[in-house]
Amino acid sequence: MNIAILGKGTVGSGVDQIISEQNTAFTNQLKVVSIFVRPEKVDGSPKLTADYASILNNPDIDLIVEVLGGIEPAHTMIIDALKHGKSVVTANKAVVARHIQEFTKIAAENQVKFYFESSVGGGIPWIINLERALRIDKIDSIHGIFNGTSNFILDQMTKTGAKFDEVLKEAQDLGYAEADPSADIDGYDIENKLCISTDIAYDTIVEPGDHLLKFGIRNITHNDIQYFKEHGWIVKLLGRSFLKNNRYTFVIEPTLYSPGQIEAGVHNNYNYVGLRGDTIGKLSFNGQGAGMLPTAHALVQDILDVYLKNDHLDRKFNQKLELNNETKIMDYIVRTKADLNHYLPDYELKQDGEYWFVKQINTKLIHETVQQIALTGDKPFLACINGGAENDRS
Amino acid sequence: MNIAILGKGTVGSGVDQIISEQNTAFTNQLKVVSIFVRPEKVDGSPKLTADYASILNNPDIDLIVEVLGGIEPAHTMIIDALKHGKSVVTANKAVVARHIQEFTKIAAENQVKFYFESSVGGGIPWIINLERALRIDKIDSIHGIFNGTSNFILDQMTKTGAKFDEVLKEAQDLGYAEADPSADIDGYDIENKLCISTDIAYDTIVEPGDHLLKFGIRNITHNDIQYFKEHGWIVKLLGRSFLKNNRYTFVIEPTLYSPGQIEAGVHNNYNYVGLRGDTIGKLSFNGQGAGMLPTAHALVQDILDVYLKNDHLDRKFNQKLELNNETKIMDYIVRTKADLNHYLPDYELKQDGEYWFVKQINTKLIHETVQQIALTGDKPFLACINGGAENDRS
Known part of the structure; x- marks a missing residue:
């Protein structure tokens, strides 16, 4: 051919x-x-x-x-x-x-x-396996570490104690990060990948844009990493969507894991992406999320599927679903100079210097609150505290 | 159909x-x-x-x-x-x-x-993705946690401090383990799965049998788990094969990981299986390795591939390769009442009560030594100390 x-x-x-x-x-x-x-x-x-x-x-x-x-x-x-x-x-x-x-x-x-296999997860055969799972299953969850550059930055900061700017520079020198790193560190790259994955998983269209909650790692500091470590956490930048009764959640945010959780074991510039189906259960993939040969490998797999007439799943993307991040209730940690009591008077807060623990708040409200604080000139950071247990966490 | x-x-x-x-x-x-x-x-x-x-x-x-x-x-x-x-x-x-x-x-x-997708990795689409990778790549490594029952036992012992017999009983009550648990705890189930994976990966035939090195978890004790924990290790039962210049290694053995390594994050009865290819790099899959619906899901995927005429890889299994575990040199820890100096006079040993650290020994020799000790009536345990670093460890 x-x-x-x-x-x-x-x-x-x-x-x-x-x-x-x-x-x-x-x-x-x-x-x-x-x-x-x-x-x-x-x-x-x-x-x-x-x-x-x-x-x-x-x-x-x-x-x-x-x-x-x-x-x-x-x-x-x-x-x-x-x-x-x-x-x-x-x-x-x-x-x-x-x-x-x-x-x-x-x-x-x-x-x-x-x-478009290589558009999500680099060399990981993600799209084909998502599509294959859908031949049999309903899928209600997409989750993962979709961006290798931001994972490299967080991993290096965690391992070496280096500062964000130093590691970003290193990532740029290694060719992992662009001169303008915004797509990688502000969540736009993950947004594209999570939109594509969600479109296929739920047979719908999620348009990228400001209505989608995303909080990247631009504001993360050496002190944040240390603070999380002291509390037994490792921070990863996660993208997740869940479907329930024609409503879906969609969020990109720093997320805290214990060292024994599998996401905490995803190092360097690797990706870790997964799904949950009604008969296959939770299935995740760990591999090279970018790079010349892994990405090219995925393109050549698509070429071979065209050549061999191995047809991919036929999707119409016509399910009418409602985005609703208000139904997703989690614990968060926020680092800010602001008085969070002023912004969230109705929530259970625990202050520890600039770090605030916020119990059981919906994803939309905490993101909007922190974005509002950012407008005041503060450079706040937020992270979701992952409350689930290991493999069978949803 | x-x-x-x-x-x-x-x-x-x-x-x-x-x-x-x-x-x-x-x-x-x-x-x-x-x-x-x-x-x-x-x-x-x-x-x-x-x-x-x-x-x-x-x-x-x-x-x-x-x-x-x-x-x-x-x-x-x-x-x-x-x-x-x-x-x-x-x-x-x-x-x-x-x-x-x-x-x-x-x-x-x-x-x-x-x-025969469901014969390895339960619901994980392992065979199909191994075969797809081989459309483009040479594969030189197969690795993984191929048995969910033994992983459940090790994971429960690590989490709860329970004894082997108690957790085995629990696994049997949950339907994870058979009344005769030998296939799961002595490595025979992993042997079958690693033979099948290796056959496909290297286009050869590896016959199951006593010539293949396997050491299971039958002898593991509560004290072993505690000792490993104190040294910062979590034990997993791994199967691995490597190909180099028409020689391959093939071994099933308990292996020690740090909590930050991805294998340490594989919990309950999950499997984690992977490959390394020359352009795709290292690619691993985490999912339900057994169970009614995940395994049935994989069978139905095969049925659909037959129905849709999505042909799988055509393998002849006719590469002549030599099994050679003497070229694989690793550090091990052995727990035995015997005096290991007597068995391994030429190796660097460090004794700590019944636990012995053995530096840089070939896989075949350490396995044969421990099997020899077992014949004396001791119930020794061995574990490979994984020396590599996270995702790009081979």
Whole structure:
């Protein structure tokens, strides 16, 4: 099968490398014939082109790998490819989270495939297994450590006692974090991945946006990590959604675990993502959530599924569900200079210097309260205290 | 698709329940038309029969689910089914570990399928993902907590301080352990599962038997658990195989982890199984390793793959590899009344009462030494000290 790749960055180069260097009965059936790059990158190499029409109009190209990133021109180029009868596989979580229904519909109309395994969990075969579980089960929970960069930062701060800025710099030097780290540390990357996972799990559409609760790790300090440690906790940045009776919760927030809980054992830049189904129970995956070869591996798996006609789950994304984070009641810890009694007069609070324990509060109210405090110039931090017990925690 | 189930135990009933009660576009295509039971169990229910020929000769039955367990008559009945043009799916690890190549060959000759997802890892989609990874990668490591019963026993002993016999009794009362617990506590169940996984991973055949190193948890005491705890360790029963240059190691043994390592976070009767591939990296799965509905879920996944013609990986199991556990050098702790200096004069030993630290010894030698000591009437215990670091430990 002949393939064109849109973009020659890290992941695009990884796809090219796997197809040319891995020597299996499957990878040997694939051939990269064209790589789309910006005009200034065209250097005379036979595969490189800046002329997208030459790819779209080439009847020998069956499939296009989109690894440009960002919304436009990726969105338009994916639609153009599908309308020209090319299947598309992509690692671009931002564009998938916003246009999953449109892409899926146009792919079906043109009798081609649109797959996006690598957009969530990097090399982890997450989407395919979520979809396979749904062949049999109702799924009511999606949970996980969806972002390797923020996990690396928290893990390093915990292990070495280093400060946030130092570890962020290290992550940038290692290529884990972008120059502008906002997507990783403010939860936007997790938001895209949790939207995509939730869309599939509950057959609905969750649009990314400010209405979704997300609190990242930008404000975390060396002292916070130490304080949590002293109380027997390790902090992880979790994304979770739950479905119950046509209502779902959706939240991205720092979450505290005991060292004996499995999430606490997820180190470095690994991801840990999972689901809960009505017959399979709780099922989670631990693996490389990013990186050239793991992400490219997942793209090539999608390519092979197109080639082998192993059809993925057919989703309409048309369940009408209501977002409701007010039904989710948890214990939280908040670090702030503000007097929390003023903001939460009706809740049971326990103050310990700048740290406040807040008992049994709904997720929406605590997030909105801390966001309100942030507007005063304070740089508060919040973390959910995970109250459940190990594997069978929901 | 019409299905017959051989056996009406827990898992067979689970398959029947999922097919009749789960209401998806996929499960609705399946119908259980016949259940084979022993003559004394035939009670007039229309599906029950003790006449296997009536199933084999029924052209409307496309697929047979084998959940009898044990080697015979399961082995003969699977072959009969395949030769009658029926696909077979099975949860029977003992028969798969011994006859995987024969079943696979006969299935191919008769243009039907032989799948066995549920034989390893219960509800975890382990085999399918191992096979998918192999479409692209070379795999050089299989590792995991493959037995939920022994994990439950170790976890309960660690949490509650209870004695082995008390927790074994509890496991039996909960239905986790058989009346004869040997398969679970002496490593035979893990042996079958690690043989099957290794066969697929390295495209070879590893026959279960005494030549494979396995040391279970039969001899573990309350004091052992306490001693490990005092040294900052949690004990898990691990199965592992590694491939390097046509040689592989294969060992089942108690292994010590720090509380911050992910294996230490695997609680209750959960399994945690994984692989390492050359582009995907380390990938592990955590889920329900046994139980009626999770195991039945995995069987129904196989059934759906047959129905949807999603072909699994085609393996010949014909790589000639050499078993060699002498190349694997690790630190161990051994608890024995014997004088280990006598047995291992050439090794660096540190004695602490009945506990001995043995530095850098090969796996084969330490296992054989401890087995030799066991013959003297002592009930020694051994555990590998896991020296690696978290996720990227091999």
